[in-house]
Amino acid sequence: MARVHVAVSDLIFSSRIAAEARAAGAEVSWVRSQSACDDWDAQSPHLLIVDLNSTSVDPLAVIRRARLLQTPPKIIAFLSHVQRDLAQQAAETGADAVLPRSAFVIQLPELLRGIK
Numbered sequence: 001m002a003r004v005h006v007a008v009s010d011l012i013f014s015s016r017i018a019a020e021a022r023a024a025g026a027e028v029s030w031v032r033s034q035s036a037c038d039d040w041d042a043q044s045p046h047l048l049i050v051d052l053n054s055t056s057v058d059p060l061a062v063i064r065r066a067r068l069l070q071t072p073p074k075i076i077a078f079l080s081h082v083q084r085d086l087a088q089q090a091a092e093t094g095a096d097a098v099l100p101r102s103a104f105v106i107q108l109p110e111l112l113r114g115i116k
Contacts, residue, residue: 002115005045005066005073007031009056017049017108024112032056037065045073047115050095052079052086060093067094076111078104 004026008014014030021028029045031037034057048066052059059077066073077090081100090098099107 002026002046003029003043004047004049004112004115005029005031005040006049007054007057007059007062008049008051009054010051013051016105020108021112024109024115026112026115031062034058034061037062040065040069044069044071047112048073048075050075050077050090052077052083052090052098060089063090063093063095074115076104 002025004021006014006017006021006028008017018028026047029043036057045066048062050059050062063075063077066075072094075095075097077095077098078101079086079090079098081102087098
């Protein structure tokens with residue numbers, strides 16, 4: 001079963017992501033603190049979804065941590081479309097895709113279908 005780790009602090013938005021992930025047959029884990037990344041070596045995610053505006057974690061630190069894994073996950077980050085500097089920082093940090101929130105919502109089912 002594919003493992004999806006989600007670093008999103010907005011509860012309504014995280015519920016939507018969880019529902020889509022479960023519909024795709026994935027196991028969902030929440031990254032609600034930096035310490036949640038500590039067990040990733042044993043439970044490495046296949047996909048990491050990061051809200052770059054998350055208030056519960058440092059999103060760029062979460063991306064950096066995921067890149068250190070022996071088998072790094074695919075990393076999808078999203079943010080407000082006007083935050084170009086933050087989007088560039090996330091890409092430079094190691095996000096595979098950085099999407100505006102609206103595009104992320106539209107593409108989410110397809111992004112989840114592609115993980116294994």
